Amino acid sequence: MGDLLQFLASYNYLAYLAALNAILALSVYIMLMAGQLSLASMGFMAIGAYTSALLMINGGMPFAVGLLGAAALAGLIALAIGKPILRLKGVYLAITTVGFSELIRFLALNWDYLGGAMGLNGIPQTTRTWHVFLYLAILIFLFHRLDRSRYGRALRAIGLDETAAKTMGIPTARYKTLAFAASAVMAALAGSFAAHYSFYISPGEYNFSQAVLVLIFAVFGGLGTHWGPVLGAIALTLLPEVFRFLQDWRPIIYGVSVLLVVIFFPGGLVGLFKLMIPGTRRKASPIAGGKDERHGTA
Amino acid sequence: MIAQQIINALSQGAYYALFASGLTLIFGVLDILNLAHGAIFMWGALMSWFLMAEMGMGFFPALAISVVACGVIGILLDRAAFKPLRDRAAGHLPPLVSSLAVSFILVNLAERFFGTRVVRFPSDAVPFSGTLELGDVRLPMLQVALMCVSVVLMFALWYMVERTKVGRSIRALQENPDVARLMGVDVERTIAWMFVVASALAGVAGVFLGVAYNSASPYMGHWIDLKGFAVIILGGMGSIPGAVLGGLLIAFAETATVVYLSSDYRDAAAFVVLMAMLLIKPSGLLGSSREVRA
Amino acid sequence: MALLELEGVGRSFGGVRAVNDITTGVEEGGLFGLIGPNGAGKTTLFNLITGLIRPDSGTVSFRGKPLTRRSPEKIAALGISRTYQTIRLFEGMTVRQNVMVGGHLGGRYSLLDAIIGRRGFRDAERDLSDHVDSLLETVDLSARSSDPAGTLSYGEQRRLELARALAARPALLMLDEPAAGMNGREAQDLSTLLRKLVTETGLTILIIEHNMSMIMKLCDRVIVMNSGEKLAEGDPAAVRNDRKVIEAYLGGGHADA
Numbered sequence: 001m002g003d004l005l006q007f008l009a010s011y012n013y014l015a016y017l018a019a020l021n022a023i024l025a026l027s028v029y030i031m032l033m034a035g036q037l038s039l040a041s042m043g044f045m046a047i048g049a050y051t052s053a054l055l056m057i058n059g060g061m062p063f064a065v066g067l068l069g070a071a072a073l074a075g076l077i078a079l080a081i082g083k084p085i086l087r088l089k090g091v092y093l094a095i096t097t098v099g100f101s102e103l104i105r106f107l108a109l110n111w112d113y114l115g116g117a118m119g120l121n122g123i124p125q126t127t128r129t130w131h132v133f134l135y136l137a138i139l140i141f142l143f144h145r146l147d148r149s150r151y152g153r154a155l156r157a158i159g160l161d162e163t164a165a166k167t168m169g170i171p172t173a174r175y176k177t178l179a180f181a182a183s184a185v186m187a188a189l190a191g192s193f194a195a196h197y198s199f200y201i202s203p204g205e206y207n208f209s210q211a212v213l214v215l216i217f218a219v220f221g222g223l224g225t226h227w228g229p230v231l232g233a234i235a236l237t238l239l240p241e242v243f244r245f246l247q248d249w250r251p252i253i254y255g256v257s258v259l260l261v262v263i264f265f266p267g268g269l270v271g272l273f274k275l276m277i278p279g280t281r282r283k284a285s286p287i288a289g290g291k292d293e294r295h296g297t298a
Numbered sequence: 299m300i301a302q303q304i305i306n307a308l309s310q311g312a313y314y315a316l317f318a319s320g321l322t323l324i325f326g327v328l329d330i331l332n333l334a335h336g337a338i339f340m341w342g343a344l345m346s347w348f349l350m351a352e353m354g355m356g357f358f359p360a361l362a363i364s365v366v367a368c369g370v371i372g373i374l375l376d377r378a379a380f381k382p383l384r385d386r387a388a389g390h391l392p393p394l395v396s397s398l399a400v401s402f403i404l405v406n407l408a409e410r411f412f413g414t415r416v417v418r419f420p421s422d423a424v425p426f427s428g429t430l431e432l433g434d435v436r437l438p439m440l441q442v443a444l445m446c447v448s449v450v451l452m453f454a455l456w457y458m459v460e461r462t463k464v465g466r467s468i469r470a471l472q473e474n475p476d477v478a479r480l481m482g483v484d485v486e487r488t489i490a491w492m493f494v495v496a497s498a499l500a501g502v503a504g505v506f507l508g509v510a511y512n513s514a515s516p517y518m519g520h521w522i523d524l525k526g527f528a529v530i531i532l533g534g535m536g537s538i539p540g541a542v543l544g545g546l547l548i549a550f551a552e553t554a555t556v557v558y559l560s561s562d563y564r565d566a567a568a569f570v571v572l573m574a575m576l577l578i579k580p581s582g583l584l585g586s587s588r589e590v591r592a
Numbered sequence: 593m594a595l596l597e598l599e600g601v602g603r604s605f606g607g608v609r610a611v612n613d614i615t616t617g618v619e620e621g622g623l624f625g626l627i628g629p630n631g632a633g634k635t636t637l638f639n640l641i642t643g644l645i646r647p648d649s650g651t652v653s654f655r656g657k658p659l660t661r662r663s664p665e666k667i668a669a670l671g672i673s674r675t676y677q678t679i680r681l682f683e684g685m686t687v688r689q690n691v692m693v694g695g696h697l698g699g700r701y702s703l704l705d706a707i708i709g710r711r712g713f714r715d716a717e718r719d720l721s722d723h724v725d726s727l728l729e730t731v732d733l734s735a736r737s738s739d740p741a742g743t744l745s746y747g748e749q750r751r752l753e754l755a756r757a758l759a760a761r762p763a764l765l766m767l768d769e770p771a772a773g774m775n776g777r778e779a780q781d782l783s784t785l786l787r788k789l790v791t792e793t794g795l796t797i798l799i800i801e802h803n804m805s806m807i808m809k810l811c812d813r814v815i816v817m818n819s820g821e822k823l824a825e826g827d828p829a830a831v832r833n834d835r836k837v838i839e840a841y842l843g844g845g846h847a848d849a
């Protein structure tokens with residue numbers, strides 16, 4: 001009986017974790033749609049987590065206000081720093097956004113109000129698993145709609161050839177900044193939900209390794225549609241459980257799986273499924289290797 | 299006191315430069331960030347520990363074997379993670395992820411072979427154990443050795459890139475891969491050599507760092523990748539003198555932060571310098587600005 | 593008033609005066625040729641007009657509005673579309689998606705409309721979709737509509753770029769060597785199509801081309817550039833017999849002059 005409860009509890013936790021990772025992967029994906037590699041998600045996740053936790057602990061606010069505050073603060077910060085940061089391209093943008101996340105982490109580490117290295121304790125556990133599922137479902141719906149609108153097409157166009165996109169009348173700088181803000185809000189809300197799921201947060205949770213893990217989820221799943229990051233996150237969250245019997249060798253299986261998919265299936269997991277299911281022969285993958293900006297000549 | 303700090307910063311900068319010059323070489327030619335560089339660095343350190351502590355080897359043979367092995371790992375890395383993607387011109391995102399996957403594998407293999415704990419080097423195996431005293435300044439011989447090795451290796455690398463046939467091929471590839479191919483450069487061979495050299499340098503950095511701090515573990519490469527990227531961007535991507543300059547600059551910024559602020563802020567220093575730099579001159583100190591032609 | 597006016601426009605790159613003091617104009621509803629030997633500054637002039645680079649002297653205006661300080665996307669929104677000498681398609685997208693992106697300016701609905709699925713959004717998308725289908729028909733690419741753009745032949749890619757530029761329903765269409773890489777038959781079809789667009793829809797076209805016989809037959813007026821300067825301007829017959837023009841081409845050793 002105890003075992004069964006334990007099993008269900010861990011099952012519940014895994015489901016929660018898979019959904020949370022899917023949300024984070026989507027927050028990276030919206031920038032990848034526009035060809036921008038941003039690793040700022042961890043920074044925004046931390047901002048969301050600390051904001052809503054403090055609003056509830058010190059401000060005595062309800063959970064909903066905490067969530068709103070987290071989303072608003074992250075969105076505003078992203079709008080403020082988006083323009084200068086998004087002038088950078090490719091790996092330069094990647095590193096700068098890592099730098100941003102690291103600075104947020106250092107702030108949390110060294111600012112006593114945020115609990116320093118000890119982190120924050122006693123966060124009200126107001127997140128239910130279904131909150132996270134509902135949130136993921138809403139995001140999937142929003143991506144579905146975005147994809148079918150001129151805004152989704154514009155993001156993809158920016159990712160493939162920014163200059164050409166501009167001469168089609170697409171305000172690329174503005175769309176990139178808005179995508180960045182959307183990505184920030186998505187990550188911040190994920191951060192809040194995660195903080196209020198557990199009892200405790202600390203700066204160490206929001207590090208570089210986490211940021212690249214989320215990137216792996218997205219690429220592993222495939223960047224052709226928003227189902228890629230969702231599937232990728234779920235698969236890679238569950239993979240270590242499936243291969244539990246391999247014990248200490250699991251990281252290798254993990255590494256090898258990611259390597260194999262990235263090398264052999266340009267469309268990721270989704271591309272692989274499409275290959276296996278006849279009749280859904282893959283069309284052009286929208287993001288397969290955007291043109292390198294440095295070779296762009298007219 | 300100041301003199302002591304300057305010496306510390308110089309030796310720290312020397313090992314950043316060693317680590318980052320390989321990264322910048324690879325970036326300059328292939329336009330990719332190699333996230334497995336830190337894992338190779340870690341293998342250098344752990345392998346040399348294993349050879350010294352478990353096989354009873356001396357420092358120099360252990361150094362030589364570890365460095366050669368790192369070079370070989372470098373080729374394997376290219377074959378597994380980069381070459382297939384290069385063949386289908388996959389852009390810069392997939393290589394980032396595939397090198398990360400290789401890094402997972404290398405770290406996990408290191409856990410299997412060497413264990414997960416932090417290991418100490420046998421004191422009798424390590425040379426340069428004395429200290430040089432110049433007035434108030436105390437110079438551990440090991441630091442002096444590391445600086446000398448760095449200077450020599452940086453010159454060797456510079457000589458290789460500027461004066462040898464492989465170097466000419468590397469520069470041709472850096473300029474324009476298509477033209478290089480037409481000029482008869484054996485592209486794959488050149489890239490393989492480049493990975494050997496870059497990874498061997500990471501290995502040297504790993505061995506010296508492990509010995510200098512007398513500790514090594516499978517996780518020691520985690521953060522250095524990040525520092526390495528900061529260094530090469532600061533100096534200008536693809537530029538070897540830039541890697542040296544960037545390494546020194548970050549080392550000095552970190553030392554100054556520790557001296558004048560607090561050691562709590564040490565790791566943030568690199569990123570503050572880096573982000574300020576990127577917002578002012580994105581091409582880095584010695585990088586050529588690759589203007590986007592419309 | 594002319595549709596497009598250039599007043600003393602100039603731009604240097606390092607020491608090279610790529611475009612030097614160009615004053616000219618284009619009236620509504622005609623086909624205008626821009627010719628000149630390699631390196632004359634034709635593409636640079638296109639980039640100056642479409643805002644991809646800024647002039648360091650002079651002004652460009654469109655329907656009386658100055659373009660000089662405007663961003664490329666604002667200039668496009670005023671009704672100027674272009675193609676590129678080195679084809680710049682969205683290669684990861686299908687043929688059809690490329691043209692849909694070209695129609696970005698046409699859909700006047702907000703992101704919120706799209707998310708809620710409002711009428712305005714659905715109608716706009718249906719209109720765009722129909723427009724795209726008819727454009728693909730026009731450039732004879734309907735059969736390839738769901739193929740990746742990168743798989744098209746050279747001539748097909750040029751036609752796709754044309755369709756994409758037309759999708760924005762521009763007032764001025766600027767084509768940079770649209771017939772390059774096409775065979776005689778394709779170039780002929782292209783000429784016919786361009787002339788038809790001008791007479792049927794009142795579109796204005798500015799075209800850079802090295803194919804002289806095409807330019808001479810097709811254009812109402814021709815502007816000739818050489819080393820950044822405007823050399824001559826006038827109807828094709830007059831330009832063809834202009835001594836300076838002949839010299840520039842013979843001096844430059846241009847083959848198809």
Ligand SMILES: Nc1ncnc2c1ncn2[C@@H]1O[C@H](COP(=O)(O)OP(=O)(O)OP(=O)(O)O)[C@@H](O)[C@H]1O
Nearest residue numbers: 591592605608610629630631632633634635636637
């Ligand atoms: N972004 C740039 N940077 C430096 N030089 C440039 C740039 N763009 C154009 N140039 C130079 O300006 C001059 C004019 O070039 P442009 O491409 O406008 O010529 P063109 O008339 O279009 O020639 P072609 O018929 O060969 O296409 C050339 O000398 C070219 O090298």
Ligand SMILES: [Mg+2]
Nearest residue numbers: 634635636677
């Ligand atoms: Mg041209």
